Amino acid sequence: MIDLFYWPTPNGWKISILLEELAVPYTVHPINISKGDQFAPEFLKIAPNNRMPAIIDQAPADGGASISLFESGAIMQYLARKHGQFYPVDDVRAQAEVDQWLFWQVGGLGPMAGQCHHFRHYAPEKIPYGIERYTNEVSRLYGVLDRRLADREFVAGAYSIADMAIWPWAKLWENQGQDLSTFPHMQRWLEQIAARPAVVKGLAVGEGWREQNPVTDEKARAILFGQKA
Incomplete structure (x- = not known):
């Protein structure tokens, strides 16, 4: 099982589409970036860059403890390698x-x-x-x-x-x-x-969330665009 920390943006869609293409079970955890969920201490432990998407793989291939990853490209390589699809690991x-x-x-x-x-x-x-x-x-x-x-x-x-x-x-x-x-x-x-059916399904994850949480006020803009160290 994969825990997917997600919001419907292009970077989020990358992972939901890949998981659908792989037919891998996953649980979506919304990270409302307009409200600052990405800065919660619990999320920081998974994604130290305070950005989604991130995942936790509860069943890694080595049978050990769960693995958490941030950065969409790294997540895609990890999942494709693990499942042996959409990434030519032997060539x-x-x-x-x-x-x-x-x-x-x-x-x-x-x-x-x-x-x-x-x-x-x-x-x-x-x-x-x-x-x-x-x-x-x-x-x-x-x-x-x-x-x-x-x-x-x-x-x-x-x-x-x-x-x-x-x-x-x-x-x-x-x-x-x-x-x-x-x-x-x-x-x-x-x-x-x-x-592609899997792309349609991946794109539909969280459909409507952004419309319900528009980036229209100064608080939301400050959260998204005003962060410093």
Whole structure:
């Protein structure tokens, strides 16, 4: 059994989608990031960076004590390795392909798209330089993805955790100020993955929670964007 500490955001969806694809039983523990659940002392023990998602694996493969993990990319590698799916553990070349695109998402697309969302939708004042800077960088990254998908079905050979990591961010292209028609291969890939039953189920976890907890007041904004050491 996996305990999933989660909120319906792109990083949260990565893990709920993977768990559904793996058909692994899991229990969802909501971490309401607009109310500051991510800063609770109990959660800090699991996720010292005060960010969700995080998991606790109550039945590790070695039969020992439970294992807790934070950071979505690390969680995805751990789960895929444990269950021997969506990650080519016995093929060093194929594994390298998946790793580089997984890290491309966690180190590039995710942070850049996140900043794009912030300056376009959450910043208390419109800052044209910030909006242009991150909108343009997301466009560049989508160009990278589109070219990658021009001659292959998925980003790293077979459908993998790399696709599951990238898709939840790429599906929000409209909020990132992008024109999807300029990325036809990415559009095909988005639609193909969206039709997978496990993706539909993973995306539905916590559906409506964000609408019930909008980031509209100063307190919520301070919790999400005003934290210091």
